[in-house]
Every structure is written in structure tokens, then in C-alpha cells.
Amino acid sequence: MSTHPEYDALIVGGRAAGASLAQLLAKQGRRVLVADRDEFPSDTMSTHFMNMIAVGALKRLGVLDDILAAGFRRITRHRAWIDDCCFxxxxxxxxxxxxxxxxxxxxxxxLDHAVKAGARFEQRTRVDSxxxxxGQVVGAVLQTTGGERREVRARVLIGADGKSSxxxxxxxxxxYDAVPAMRPGYYAYFHGVEPRPEPTLEFWFGGDQIGFVFPMREGEDCIAFEIQPEDFDEFRSxxxxxxxARVRRLPDxxxxxxxxxxxxxxIGVKGIDNYFRKPYGPGWALTGDAGYLKDPITGLGIGDALEQAFMLAxxxxxxxDGADWEATMSAFQQKRDQTMKPMYDATLDYVRMRDIGPAEQALLRAxxxxxxxxxxVAYAMVAQLPSLLSPAAYGRTAFVSRFLWPVPEAAKT
Ligand SMILES: Cc1cc2nc3c(=O)[nH]c(=O)nc-3n(C[C@H](O)[C@H](O)[C@H](O)COP(=O)(O)OP(=O)(O)OC[C@H]3O[C@@H](n4cnc5c(N)ncnc54)[C@H](O)[C@@H]3O)c2cc1C
Known part of the structure; x- marks a missing residue:
């Protein structure tokens, strides 16, 4: 390399994936620069749901208390409807x-925690090339919104720049394992929705649509729908x-x-593609949606970005510290894929799910x-899950197991 790099890591993108990785690398004592074209604080497209495993990642990053201090409700119950049957x-x-x-x-x-750990953050700064x-990536050209351009060199450049990386x-x-987008989605924020007695994630599989209520702060909810491509015209007009109209048709x-x-x-999106990408090459790595993307139906994107930050850091x-690049990074890729693939496949199954029809509905009601x-049914599922899923996937089955209501141990005999 002709010029000594001023940073160990240059991270493109400063949200879930980039900011969490920056914190972890800075805590190792690495010289880290994060550049994001957005101005912060700012919102981005998301329905924000984080399951208990993702909440655990927030805790490990040391940021959970600050998020709770902002007033977000602890969601302690999950409620699923299949048509008019409720779990x-x-x-x-x-x-x-x-x-x-x-x-x-x-x-x-x-981002605040990344900066406190020692990372440098530049907002309104786009990475241009x-x-x-x-043949090795050695840095990037940065351009501020004010028009200033400069070259920055780093030992590794990391794309944490999201789904349009x-x-x-x-x-x-x-x-690889790529599947094109299947379902359009719409969401909006509401104030004043009558709450459940306990903060509850609610979702409805009804006909060919799926509706969600995500409780945020007191009196503030995010409501979302995943619909079908043939419904897009109705929404577009x-x-x-x-x-x-669809919210009001949901039970209660x-x-x-x-x-x-x-x-x-x-806010609407025509659909989200699904893929894994090879997450590294000479002088570069990818994390978050840039390296692994899927439909948001399972609400895993943020948590997966945080998990990848731990693995990649x-x-x-x-x-x-001197390990071989190829061996280390191919082990990272393998670990990422083994951990994420079961829920990737489950996500695709949910997205493909269509109306169950009157015969199955009648059976379900019975x-x-x-x-x-x-x-x-509940005990059979509980008994089957460990043999159906790998240990990594079983750890992530909060998505399934949380829909089974709690049964005291004594009642099982
Ligand atoms: C409709 C919708 C609903 C969703 N709901 C959920 C949910 O409920 N739960 C969940 O866990 N996940 C959800 N997701 C997914 C989640 O939002 C993503 O998985 C997550 O944001 C990925 O984080 P990231 O840091 O990889 O990318 P992003 O959050 O997209 O951040 C990328 C950053 O890179 C910056 N950037 C891009 N290009 C450049 C450039 N050239 N130079 C500088 N900066 C750049 C952008 O400005 C951006 O700030 C949803 C997604 C969508 C679309």
C-alpha cells in the first residue's frame, strides 16, 4: 500500500449494522471512521420490532438502558390471530x-455509544467510490453535503450501507440463495389506539394479508400490513x-x-428482496442488510444486524491481530450463514403463506x-422443536414458542 492508512476500519453506514460494529471495534482500540450520508438523529424505513434475542444484543452492547429511558414499553406478551382464532x-x-x-x-x-467508545462519526457524508x-480495496472517496471531497484510507472498508448497498x-x-421480493408492505404510526392490558405484540394472519401492531411508547403504536402483489393497485390509488379500512376490519x-x-x-414498500451475499473480499467486508437481506415479516433485520456486528468484530x-484474512473471514461467513439460515428459510415460508381456505379454517377452529x-398441539410442538431445528435455530424460535401460552409444569402430567 503506497500510503499508510489513517484508519483500521472505514464503515459506510451508521445505523444498526454500522454503529454497533463501530462500537465493538473501537472498544478493541481500533481506529474507526463511520460515514453516513444521512443527518442524525433521523428515522428510516422500519416497523422497529425487536424480539427478546435482539433485546439481549442491545443489552450486550450496553445500550438497552438508554433505549428504555426514552420510554419504549417492554412488550411482555405476544398475541397471534389466524382468521378468528387467537393464540x-x-x-x-x-x-x-x-x-x-x-x-x-x-x-x-x-451511534452515541460508538462515539463514546472512540469511533469517529461523520454524518451528511456520502461514500462516492x-x-x-x-485489486485490493484500500479506502474510499467521501463527499460531504457541502461538496467537500476527500480520500480516506483504511485497512478494511465495511459496507454497512443497507439493502441498496x-x-x-x-x-x-x-x-446466493436469493429469492426476489414477494409481498408489498405498508405501515404507519398512530397515537391513541386503545392498548391491551399488558404491552402486546399483535398480529393477524387473515385471508392473504398479515397485520401487525407494535407497541412503541405510551400511546404510540406502529401498525403494519403485508399484503399481496394483486392488492397493490388498491393501495396505490x-x-x-x-x-x-383494513385496520378496522381486524378483530376488535x-x-x-x-x-x-x-x-x-x-409508508409503503413494493417488496424486499431476499439474499445472502459473500460478505468479504480483498480489503472489504459487508454486514447488516448489505450482506444478508430478507422480507421484514419476521422482524429480524435489526437484531440480525447486531448479531453480525458481534461476529464480524x-x-x-x-x-x-495477525490472523489470516481468508481463513478468518470464511469462518465468519460460515458462522453467519449457519446462524441465520434457519430463520431465513422460515421467513420465506411465512412470506409464501397464502389463505388457508374454509376446510382448514374449520379444523383450526375445532x-x-x-x-x-x-x-x-402445543406439547407436540414443544417436543418436536428441538429435533426439527438445529441448536442455533432452536435458540431463535422465540418466534414460534412465544405463541404457546404458558402452562404450569404441574399441569403437564
Ligand atoms: C418496511 C420495513 C419494515 C421493517 N421492519 C423491521 C422490524 O420490525 N424489525 C426489524 O428487526 N427489522 C425490520 N426491518 C429491517 C431493518 O430495517 C433492517 O434490517 C435494518 O435497518 C438493517 O440495518 P443496516 O444498518 O444494515 O441498514 P440501514 O438501516 O438501511 O442503514 C444503512 C445506512 O447506510 C447509509 N448509506 C447508504 N449508502 C451510503 C453511502 N454511499 N455513503 C454513506 N452512507 C450510506 C444510509 O444513509 C443508512 O443510514 C424492516 C425493513 C423495512 C423495509
Whole structure:
């Protein structure tokens, strides 16, 4: 390399993936620069849900207290409807909870901790192109919104620049297991929705749509729908009206929405692609959505970005200290894929799910109204899960197991 790099790591993107990685690398004593084209604090497209495992990652990063201090409710129950059948259970073991922290707060807290750990952060700064020498990425050209351009050199450049990653495009990162976007999604923030007695994540599989309520702060909820491509026209002509009509058709929601009002606009996305990408090459690495993307139906993107930060910080730390690049980074890729693939596949299954039809609906109702049958189903699922899933996936089955209501140990005999 002709010029001594001024940073160990240059991270492109300063939200869930970039800010968490920056904190971890700075805590190792590395010289870290994070550049983001956005101004902070700011919101980004998200329905914000974080399950108990993702909340655990916030705790490990030391940021959970600051997020709770901003007033986000501990979501202690999860409630799922399949048409008119309802299942409810705790959000996890005693003491566990999920959260829906607004990104304007979450991302700012993550960045604040990265800076306190010693990382440098430059906002309103776009990474415009990469610097290469002998086929190796050695840095990037940064451009501020004020028009100032400069070259920055680093031992490694990390693309944490989200689902439209330019870094991935520039380095030609190879995609695998890719599945194109399947379901459009819409969401909006509401104030004044009548709450459940305990903060509860609610979702409805009804017909071909899925609706969600994510409790945020007191009196503030995010409501979302995943619909089907054929519904897109109905939403496109007047998405606020289409959205409102669908919310009110959900069981009990017309009543609970009586005093609710919309904050801002209904936000829509035509669909989110699904892929894994090779997350490293000469002088570069990818993390967060830039390296691994999936439909938000399972609400895993933020938590997965945090998990990847831990894995990548460990791998890069070993490499900075002298380990072989290829061996370390291929082990990182393997670990990421093994950990994430089961829920990636489950996410695709949920996205593909269509209306179950009247025969199955009738069967489901018959099961749900019979406590004996329902218990058998619940216990069969609990018994089956460990053999159906790898240990890593089993740890992540909060998504399934939380829908089983708690049954005292004594009642099982
Ligand atoms: C509609 C929707 C709903 C979602 N709901 C949930 C949910 O409920 N729960 C959940 O866990 N996940 C959800 N997700 C997914 C989640 O938002 C992402 O997985 C998560 O934001 C990924 O974090 P990231 O840091 O990788 O990328 P991002 O959050 O996208 O951050 C990337 C950053 O890179 C910056 N950047 C990009 N290019 C450049 C450049 N050239 N130079 C400088 N900066 C650049 C951007 O400004 C941005 O700040 C949802 C996604 C969508 C679209």
C-alpha cells in the first residue's frame, strides 16, 4: 500500500449494522471512521420490532438502558390471530420482553455509544467510490453535503450501507440463495389506539394479508400490513384509505381505533428482496442488510444486524491481530450463514403463506375451542422443536414458542 492508512476500519453506514460494529471495534482500540450520508438523529424505513434475542444484543452492547429511558414499553406478551382464532403467550421466559424502539432513537443511541467508545462519526457524508490498489480495496472517496471531497484510507472498508448497498455493487459481491421480493408492505404510526392490558405484540394472519401492531411508547403504536402483489393497485390509488379500512376490519380494531389518529403518512414498500451475499473480499467486508437481506415479516433485520456486528468484530479483531484474512473471514461467513439460515428459510415460508381456505379454517377452529386438543398441539410442538431445528435455530424460535401460552409444569402430567 503506497500510503499508510489513517484508519483500521472505514464503515459506510451508521445505523444498526454500522454503529454497533463501530462500537465493538473501537472498544478493541481500533481506529474507526463511520460515514453516513444521512443527518442524525433521523428515522428510516422500519416497523422497529425487536424480539427478546435482539433485546439481549442491545443489552450486550450496553445500550438497552438508554433505549428504555426514552420510554419504549417492554412488550411482555405476544398475541397471534389466524382468521378468528387467537393464540396468546408471554414474549419469552419470565423477565424477557421484546421492544419496538423508533429508529430515530435507536440509531442515535447506537451511534452515541460508538462515539463514546472512540469511533469517529461523520454524518451528511456520502461514500462516492472506492480506492483500489492491485485489486485490493484500500479506502474510499467521501463527499460531504457541502461538496467537500476527500480520500480516506483504511485497512478494511465495511459496507454497512443497507439493502441498496453501493459497496456490494462496487465490489461485485456474489449473491446466493436469493429469492426476489414477494409481498408489498405498508405501515404507519398512530397515537391513541386503545392498548391491551399488558404491552402486546399483535398480529393477524387473515385471508392473504398479515397485520401487525407494535407497541412503541405510551400511546404510540406502529401498525403494519403485508399484503399481496394483486392488492397493490388498491393501495396505490389511496393508500391511507385502504390502510384504514383494513385496520378496522381486524378483530376488535374498529373499536380500539375510535380515538386514534395517524402521525404523518402511510409508508409503503413494493417488496424486499431476499439474499445472502459473500460478505468479504480483498480489503472489504459487508454486514447488516448489505450482506444478508430478507422480507421484514419476521422482524429480524435489526437484531440480525447486531448479531453480525458481534461476529464480524470478533473476526476482524483476530485479523487485525495477525490472523489470516481468508481463513478468518470464511469462518465468519460460515458462522453467519449457519446462524441465520434457519430463520431465513422460515421467513420465506411465512412470506409464501397464502389463505388457508374454509376446510382448514374449520379444523383450526375445532382445535382451538378444545383445550385438550390445543394442549396436545402445543406439547407436540414443544417436543418436536428441538429435533426439527438445529441448536442455533432452536435458540431463535422465540418466534414460534412465544405463541404457546404458558402452562404450569404441574399441569403437564
Ligand atoms: C418496511 C420495513 C419494515 C421493517 N421492519 C423491521 C422490524 O420490525 N424489525 C426489524 O428487526 N427489522 C425490520 N426491518 C429491517 C431493518 O430495517 C433492517 O434490517 C435494518 O435497518 C438493517 O440495518 P443496516 O444498518 O444494515 O441498514 P440501514 O438501516 O438501511 O442503514 C444503512 C445506512 O447506510 C447509509 N448509506 C447508504 N449508502 C451510503 C453511502 N454511499 N455513503 C454513506 N452512507 C450510506 C444510509 O444513509 C443508512 O443510514 C424492516 C425493513 C423495512 C423495509
Amino acid at each position: 396468546e403467550g408471554p414474549a419469552g421466559p419470565p423477565g424477557a420482553f421484546s421492544l419496538a424502539p423508533r429508529r430515530i432513537v435507536l440509531d442515535a443511541v447506537l 472506492l480506492l483500489r490498489e492491485d 453501493k459497496v456490494a455493487e462496487w465490489v461485485g459481491a456474489q449473491e 389511496d393508500h391511507a384509505a385502504a390502510f384504514d 380494531m374498529a373499536r380500539r381505533m375510535q380515538n386514534a389518529h395517524l402521525e404523518g403518512k402511510v 470478533e473476526a476482524l479483531g483476530a485479523w487485525f 382445535v382451538v375451542i378444545s383445550p385438550t386438543l390445543m394442549r396436545s
